[in-house]
Amino acid sequence: MTEFKLDKARLLRRSFFNRDPREVSPELLGKIILRRQGRKVLAGRIVEIEAYLGADDAAAHAAAGRTARNDVIFGPPGYAYVYFIYGVYYCLNISCMPEGDAGCVLIRALEPIAGIAAMAKARQMQDLDLKSSRNLQKLASGPGKLCEALDITRQHDNAKDMLSPDSDLQVVDDGFKTGNVTVTSRIGITKSAEMPLRYLIADSLFISGKQTGYRRKERGARGKQLNHNH
DNA sequence: TTATAGATTGCCT
DNA sequence: GGCAATCTATAAT
Numbered sequence: 135m136t137e138f139k140l141d142k143a144r145l146l147r148r149s150f151f152n153r154d155p156r157e158v159s160p161e162l163l164g165k166i167i168l169r170r171q172g173r174k175v176l177a178g179r180i181v182e183i184e185a186y187l188g189a190d191d192a193a194a195h196a197a198a199g200r201t202a203r204n205d206v207i208f209g210p211p212g213y214a215y216v217y218f219i220y221g222v223y224y225c226l227n228i229s230c231m232p233e234g235d236a237g238c239v240l241i242r243a244l245e246p247i248a249g250i251a252a253m254a255k256a257r258q259m260q261d262l263d264l265k266s267s268r269n270l271q272k273l274a275s276g277p278g279k280l281c282e283a284l285d286i287t288r289q290h291d292n293a294k295d296m297l298s299p300d301s302d303l304q305v306v307d308d309g310f311k312t313g314n315v316t317v318t319s320r321i322g323i324t325k326s327a328e329m330p331l332r333y334l335i336a337d338s339l340f341i342s343g344k345q346t347g348y349r350r351k352e353r354g355a356r357g358k359q360l361n362h363n364h
Numbered sequence: 365t366t367a368t369a370g371a372t373t374g375c376c377t
Numbered sequence: 378g379g380c381a382a383t384c385t386a387t388a389a390t
Contacts, residue, residue, distance in 0.1 A: 184371070186371075194371085195371080195386095198386090198387080201386080203385080217371085217385090218384060218385070219371070219372060219384085219385090220370065220372055220373080220382075220383070220384075221370095221382065221383030221384035221385080222372070222382060222383065222384080223372055223373070225371060225372085242371085276372070276373070278372050279372090279373075320371075321371080321372095322370090322371055322372070323370090323371055324369090324370090342372095
């Protein structure tokens with residue numbers, strides 16, 4: 135588990151997201167999604183991200199052009215794009231690129247670091263032993279799971295500015311440095327499935343998917359280590 | 365107006 | 378590994 139000090143956390147700058155999602159993704163790993171519920175603070179460190187581009191990316195919601203549903207992706211950077219999938223779950227993205235240009239990053243998995251009991255309750259896991267790492271790994275290790283854990287819905291959170299001091303849904307930096315960033319192809323899509331746009335902290339225990347030794351090994355073998363300076 | 369696929373998850377065998 | 382759950386956008390009638 136990585137440490138987290140709320141008083142050291144600072145909102146990311148707008149310019150951070152005013153770029154291509156492929157540049158944003160590797161740097162966004164290790165940053166924190168913060169949810170305020172009254173006096174309570176729920177937080178998770180980002181350990182897995184996918185980049186979605188514009189017209190050139192058939193898998194992206196933006197590919198078919200601007201609509202009421204995907205409007206946020208074309209808007210200014212740093213805003214939450216929340217969509218409903220399979221009639222069951224919500225997924226959280228953050229808009230990238232200058233206003234008018236499409237691009238976003240899908241937040242795919244979080245390492246829970248604050249408000250864990252509240253997250254467990256939201257996930258209907260309040261009766262489980264939260265000292266068990268196996269159970270902690272189930273809290274937010276997927277795009278649908280993390281939205282449930284942080285109570286993120288389209289109705290309440292779509293088009294919300296995640297860089298505003300007044301927002302109850304923010305992205306912050308507590309100074310944590312990540313290593314071991316790996317890139318693989320994206321999960322669960324059929325179009326443009328070969329593009330290497332999934333970024334993850336390779337040794338994190340909190341990435342999405344079944345937590346079996348086989349899957350872990352396979353993933354590591356297929357992913358490419360990314361060189362980057364921090 | 366009706367059909368179908370989808371950036372997922374958890375339960376079933 | 379298979380598949381149901383169940384809403385939405387978009388394609389096909």
